[in-house]
Amino acid sequence: DTAVSQTPKYLVTQMGNDKSIKCEQNLGHDTMYWYKQDSKKFLKIMFSYNNKELIINETVPNRFSPKSPDKAHLNLHINSLELGDSAVYFCASSQDTGHGQPQHFGDGTRLSIL
Amino acid sequence: GDSVTQMEGPVTLSEEAFLTINCTYTATGYPSLFWYVQYPGEGLQLLLKATKADDKGSNKGFEATYRKETTSFHLEKGSVQVSDSAVYFCALTPNTNAGKSTFGDGTTLTVKP
Numbered sequence: 483d484t485a486v487s488q489t490p491k492y493l494v495t496q497m498g499n500d501k502s503i504k505c506e507q508n509l510g511h512d513t514m515y516w517y518k519q520d521s522k523k524f525l526k527i528m529f530s531y532n533n534k535e536l537i538i539n540e541t542v543p544n545r546f547s548p549k550s551p552d553k554a555h556l557n558l559h560i561n562s563l564e565l566g567d568s569a570v571y572f573c574a575s576s577q578d579t580g581h582g583q584p585q586h587f588g589d590g591t592r593l594s595i596l
Numbered sequence: 597g598d599s600v601t602q603m604e605g606p607v608t609l610s611e612e613a614f615l616t617i618n619c620t621y622t623a624t625g626y627p628s629l630f631w632y633v634q635y636p637g638e639g640l641q642l643l644l645k646a647t648k649a650d651d652k653g654s655n656k657g658f659e660a661t662y663r664k665e666t667t668s669f670h671l672e673k674g675s676v677q678v679s680d681s682a683v684y685f686c687a688l689t690p691n692t693n694a695g696k697s698t699f700g701d702g703t704t705l706t707v708k709p
Contacts, residue, residue, distance in 0.1 A: 486639070522701075523634075523683050523701070523702040523704070524701055524702070525640075525685065525699045525702070527696065527697065530696065538696050572639055572640070574639075574640075581628055581647060581689070581691050582628040582645065582647040582689070583628075583689065584630060584642040584645055585640075585642075585697065586642075587632075587639030587640045587641070588639050589637070589638050589639045590638075590639055
């Protein structure tokens with residue numbers, strides 16, 4: 483019973499295509515996140531939702547659009563994929579945004595743009 | 597804004613050696629501090645945390661102490677094993693309700709038998 487699960491694990495696609503990544507958490511957490519990790523392992527936050535409401539929206543191209551249909555799900559849709567979008571995308575969740583709350587990460591989606 | 601600076605890697609040690617990975621931070625107020633570990637092909641996992649000054653977090657033989665005076669949270673382990681080979685991330689969460697964590701750049705540790 484995986485706590486934070488992402489699908490797909492691998493995504494290989496052509497430049498210009500549109501793709502989606504799904505994330506689900508069964509921890510009963512209120513807050514969910516999307517991160518991008520590049521080839522040097524640098525981790526950058528993209529978005530965060532708290533109780534389905536967007537609370538963090540970093541300087542991410544508007545080709546990236548998150549959607550949270552309910553507290554347990556946070557999906558990421560990417561339009562017009564570019565070579566620079568190749569990375570590992572991690573979903574995470576935390577109990578809430580309170581002090582001291584650790585984040586629980588999924589195993590990542592490895593996106594490769596050809 | 598908030599920032600986390602980690603010791604640059606990669607770090608290579610022999611089994612049973614002593615490990616220190618330095619981490620310093622810049623933040624207003626009293627953030628919570630974390631160490632996460634990422635094994636190959638996996639997501640980050642919480643290793644330990646501390647939420648106030650002088651707190652010591654510990655787990656699996658790893659320790660880190662929240663030092664407010666030096667704004668540091670250095671990770672230590674007395675005797676590393678090959679299985680400790682991974683990428684280690686220092687992170688902070690501000691003491692506000694915004695929930696935005698700041699991560700260091702990660703330090704890759706390789707332990708050789």
